Amino acid sequence: MNFTISPQQLENVDVMGRAKALAQTLAIATNGWSYAIRPATPHDATAIAKLSFREFGGGPNILKNVEEAIRIGEIEAYTVVVASDQNQTLAGFAFGIPKVASFGRFDGQVAEIQQVVVAKRHRGIGVGPLILAKAIDENRALGFSRLVLQFRPGLANWYAGMGWTVLPINQVSAWLEPPLPSRETVAPLAWMDYSPNYPQMAYLDIGCHRPIVHVHIDAVMGHKQTIASAVFALTDVLADSVDLLKSVPLDTLVNLYHDAHASPRFKQWLESLNAEDNLSPREAAASLLNA
Numbered sequence: 290m291n292f293t294i295s296p297q298q299l300e301n302v303d304v305m306g307r308a309k310a311l312a313q314t315l316a317i318a319t320n321g322w323s324y325a326i327r328p329a330t331p332h333d334a335t336a337i338a339k340l341s342f343r344e345f346g347g348g349p350n351i352l353k354n355v356e357e358a359i360r361i362g363e364i365e366a367y368t369v370v371v372a373s374d375q376n377q378t379l380a381g382f383a384f385g386i387p388k389v390a391s392f393g394r395f396d397g398q399v400a401e402i403q404q405v406v407v408a409k410r411h412r413g414i415g416v417g418p419l420i421l422a423k424a425i426d427e428n429r430a431l432g433f434s435r436l437v438l439q440f441r442p443g444l445a446n447w448y449a450g451m452g453w454t455v456l457p458i459n460q461v462s463a464w465l466e467p468p469l470p471s472r473e474t475v476a477p478l479a480w481m482d483y484s485p486n487y488p489q490m491a492y493l494d495i496g497c498h499r500p501i502v503h504v505h506i507d508a509v510m511g512h513k514q515t516i517a518s519a520v521f522a523l524t525d526v527l528a529d530s531v532d533l534l535k536s537v538p539l540d541t542l543v544n545l546y547h548d549a550h551a552s553p554r555f556k557q558w559l560e561s562l563n564a565e566d567n568l569s570p571r572e573a574a575a576s577l578l579n580a
């Protein structure tokens with residue numbers, strides 16, 4: 290797919306409008322810059338690794354990791370999208386990786402976009418939005434319903450302008466995904482980990498599924514601490530709404546009940562249901578769901 294961008298025509302166009310303006314510039318630009326926006330091939334790996342290293346640094350395995358991501362992309366739902374100019378030089382790239390939920394599955398609802406990068410000489414003319422637009426298409430085609438990403442301060446307006454919901458700095462998301470047909474009794478818990486270098490988070494809904502419950506939590510350092518906060522916040526929200534609770538599969542309710550970090554209000558609520566009938570938490574949850 291080849292796009293042509295005229296920098297002059299895109300001046301003063303808001304960021305969100307740039308991808309749309311693209312379709313028009315395709316037909317009328319004459320001296321514009323021409324970019325191909327496409328999935329990466331193994332030939333792109335070295336240039337991607339170099340650009341990634343220049344922008345973010347990285348360890349000795351960076352090239353190997355990029356090659357691996359491109360190679361296994363279709364198997365494990367990775368997406369690597371690149372922009373290359375008319376000389377076939379890499380102008381930018383973005384990675385998308387499945388946001389692995391609590392059961393380590395690759396077929397979840399949410400993917401994370403990582404490392405959206407445009408090489409310096411190609412910045413400011415809408416290449417980044419095009420790469421993101423292509424990454425969205427690729428992830429939608431793979432069946433993802435939501436994209437998340439974390440970024441450096443300063444880009445909030447850029448993402449918000451393209452329709453992303455931007456969280457306040459130092460807040461991260463956690464959610465219960467709708468169960469998939471393959472695991473229909475369990476709703477997996479997923480969360481974002483906090484990274485001080487990329488302290489702001491945004492998400493974009495791109496498909497028809499929505500999380501059953503979605504909360505924003507104050508960022509804490511450490512994986513375990515984040516999960517503990519997530520479980521507390523999600524269960525505390527569930528304790529406020531019978532309707533919401535009824536949409537959570539039984540096994541998930543029982544798992545949450547037994548989690549050490551579940552909100553006491555949530556636990557008490559389920560326990561109050563079995564007080565008279567002497568039900569186990571599982572039976573109490575089942576009776577609630579059937580009520």
Ligand SMILES: CC(C)(COP(=O)(O)OP(=O)(O)OC[C@H]1O[C@@H](n2cnc3c(N)ncnc32)[C@H](O)[C@@H]1OP(=O)(O)O)[C@@H](O)C(=O)NCCC(=O)NCCS
Nearest residue numbers: 304405406407412413414415416417418440441443444447
């Ligand atoms: C962010 C990035 C991908 C944008 O790509 P792009 O092709 O230049 O995107 P656009 O053409 O829409 O231009 C981006 C706009 O955001 C601004 N911008 C870029 N980085 C910024 C930052 N850190 N803080 C504030 N503004 C920023 C640009 O000045 C430009 O403003 P303009 O619309 O007024 O010209 C690119 O700047 C980049 O690669 N940055 C370094 C890597 C990075 O930070 N990636 C983000 C994930 S952490």
